[in-house]
Amino acid sequence: MSIDQAIRVSWTASLKETVWGRHQTAVTRLTAVVLFLAFWEWAVRAGKVNPLFLSSPSLVFEKLVEVFADGSIWPHIWASGQVAALGFAISIVIGVPIGIAMGRSRFIRDTVEPFVMASYASPTVAFLPLIILWLGLGIMSRVTLVVMGAVFVIIINTEVGVSSIDRRLIETARAFCANEREVLLKVIAPAALPFILAGFRLAIGRVLIMVVVAEFYASTAGLGYLIFQAGANYDTALLFTGVIILAAAGVALNSAMRALENWIAPWRSAGNE
Amino acid sequence: MIEISAVTHRFEAARGKPTPANVLENVSLTIEDGEFISFLGPSGCGKTTLLRIIDGLVLPKSGAVVVDGARVTGPAPSRSMVFQEFNLLPWRSAERNAEFGLELNIQKTSKSKRVSVAGDNLDKVGLKGFGNYFPHELSGGMKQRVGIARALSTAPQYLLMDEPFGALDPMIRELMQIELLKLLGNEQRTIVFVTHSIDEAIFLSDRIVMFGTRPGRIIDVVDVDLPKPRWVDDEKIKASPEFVAYRQRIWRQLKHELQRADPRG
Numbered sequence: 177m178s179i180d181q182a183i184r185v186s187w188t189a190s191l192k193e194t195v196w197g198r199h200q201t202a203v204t205r206l207t208a209v210v211l212f213l214a215f216w217e218w219a220v221r222a223g224k225v226n227p228l229f230l231s232s233p234s235l236v237f238e239k240l241v242e243v244f245a246d247g248s249i250w251p252h253i254w255a256s257g258q259v260a261a262l263g264f265a266i267s268i269v270i271g272v273p274i275g276i277a278m279g280r281s282r283f284i285r286d287t288v289e290p291f292v293m294a295s296y297a298s299p300t301v302a303f304l305p306l307i308i309l310w311l312g313l314g315i316m317s318r319v320t321l322v323v324m325g326a327v328f329v330i331i332i333n334t335e336v337g338v339s340s341i342d343r344r345l346i347e348t349a350r351a352f353c354a355n356e357r358e359v360l361l362k363v364i365a366p367a368a369l370p371f372i373l374a375g376f377r378l379a380i381g382r383v384l385i386m387v388v389v390a391e392f393y394a395s396t397a398g399l400g401y402l403i404f405q406a407g408a409n410y411d412t413a414l415l416f417t418g419v420i421i422l423a424a425a426g427v428a429l430n431s432a433m434r435a436l437e438n439w440i441a442p443w444r445s446a447g448n449e
Numbered sequence: 450m451i452e453i454s455a456v457t458h459r460f461e462a463a464r465g466k467p468t469p470a471n472v473l474e475n476v477s478l479t480i481e482d483g484e485f486i487s488f489l490g491p492s493g494c495g496k497t498t499l500l501r502i503i504d505g506l507v508l509p510k511s512g513a514v515v516v517d518g519a520r521v522t523g524p525a526p527s528r529s530m531v532f533q534e535f536n537l538l539p540w541r542s543a544e545r546n547a548e549f550g551l552e553l554n555i556q557k558t559s560k561s562k563r564v565s566v567a568g569d570n571l572d573k574v575g576l577k578g579f580g581n582y583f584p585h586e587l588s589g590g591m592k593q594r595v596g597i598a599r600a601l602s603t604a605p606q607y608l609l610m611d612e613p614f615g616a617l618d619p620m621i622r623e624l625m626q627i628e629l630l631k632l633l634g635n636e637q638r639t640i641v642f643v644t645h646s647i648d649e650a651i652f653l654s655d656r657i658v659m660f661g662t663r664p665g666r667i668i669d670v671v672d673v674d675l676p677k678p679r680w681v682d683d684e685k686i687k688a689s690p691e692f693v694a695y696r697q698r699i700w701r702q703l704k705h706e707l708q709r710a711d712p713r714g
Contacts, residue, residue, distance in 0.1 A: 342536075344532065344534060344536050345536055345538060347506060347536075348530070348532060348536040349549075350506060350524060351504055351506055351524050351529075351530040352524070352529070352549060352550040352553060352599075352603070353523075353524050353525065353526055353550075353553055353555040353556075354553050355553075355554060355555075358553055358554065362538075362549075362552070363538065366538070366540045367540075369540075441540065
């Protein structure tokens with residue numbers, strides 16, 4: 177073997193190595209998913225499970241294409257999206273100011289914290305019957321449940337972001353004669369922003385859960401309603417279609433928020449739940 | 450001119466603990482315009498607290514600081530601080546950090562003016578071309594250069610420096626001392642410089658105020674009579690018999706003070 181060949185061989189080997197090294201995780205993940213789906217498909221086709229209780233990947237995929245093709249899914253996505261967006265927006269509008277106030281004032285924190293902690297720790301879904309009793313079966317009930325599920329994680333993250341700020345930075349701003357408003361806008365707000373965004377990201381997951389649960393009981397449209405009805409009608413393909421759309425929305429929103437966090441605060445990534 | 454008269458200060462005792470000794474006890478001192486003065490002493494002698502009192506970040510329990518005839522009741526644009534831990538805003542580039550003081554209401558400046566002042570000051574401290582870098586991308590020495598540029602941006606008469614090179618490694622530290630003197634040049638700016646390095650104090654200062662601890666107080670004031678500008682031939686000055694004599698004298702006094710305050714060290 178000439179030196180030239182030897183170089184070429186080792187070059188190819190190292191290329192293989194780096195390609196494998198770089199994509200190792202992706203390849204492993206993809207293989208696992210494909211094997212899982214193949215096993216699932218086989219189990220259904222071979223009659224190992226009753227198709228009444230478990231659809232197969234190919235049938236779910238067919239259904240997925242169908243509901244988008246005939247447009248029957250859009251009213252449900254629209255209904256759920258409306259509740260999710262409204263609930264998320266209201267959670268932000270309520271949660272961020274409360275979190276800032278708690279982070280800035282010890283008195284306010286001590287007053288509000290027991291309620292926030294109790295609500296955060298309790299299973300919000302348990303309030304649904306009460307909410308329906310008060311607000312009926314309309315959109316108000318669903319939005320309220322979403323807000324109750326999402327607002328506390330926003331409050332807590334905002335509070336942590338505001339109260340964990342480096343006191344030396346505030347002192348520095350004061351040394352340059354910043355007034356209270358300037359300290360808040362130029363030091364506290366930017367310092368807390370990564371925490372607040374992490375709170376939003378964590379809230380999104382809770383928003384989706386609450387939308388679905390609320391639609392199980394208090395709706396006549398929406399993905400949660402669709403899933404519930406599909407279950408009642410033994411239409412497991414449709415049921416999984418709804419689940420997949422929700423999962424896709426969750427993953428997409430979560431990655432979008434992460435990208436936003438990295439873009440806005442590249443010097444730090446924070447997040448607690 | 451900064452007139453410090455009978456300043457006494459102590460921090461509140463933690464619950465259940467005995468009242469601590471005064472951080473500063475009956476400190477009086479006059480700092481002339483254009484002077485480079487150092488506060489030198491061991492940790493806990495109140496030198497940093499006195500600097501904060503001069504700036505107005507801390508108000509003394511008793512006594513007063515008068516700057517240019519007006520009693521200090523809070524920070525003012527005529528005084529700028531440089532901090533030991535740099536205290537840069539991590540979400541701002543070097544350039545945006547350097548213009549921070551000019552953005553504030555107290556001396557609202559147009560964006561174009563701010564950018565040009567910040568740019569000039571970054572050039573001055575040797576950071577030309579680094580304006581777009583963020584603090585986490587800069588070394589310790591570079592961060593403090595930004596800190597100095599930020600302090601200079603408001604064109605202060607008084608530059609208050611709180612152990613500005615204390616967090617840097619020893620070689621960078623000596624380099625920064627030279628650069629600081631070079632930067633100040635012939636400007637008639639008053640510098641109050643807190644340090645616990647004897648060599649640093651001698652090399653930089655016109656006058657050294659030595660502090661003792663428990664309670665914090667002035668134990669001596671030394672005029673440093675070494676040729677200027679000192680940065681031109683710093684190695685020679687640091688090796689000169691006069692420099693060594695200053696170091697010997699100051700160390701003897703501080704050693705005595707330390708042994709008196711706590712014989713165990």
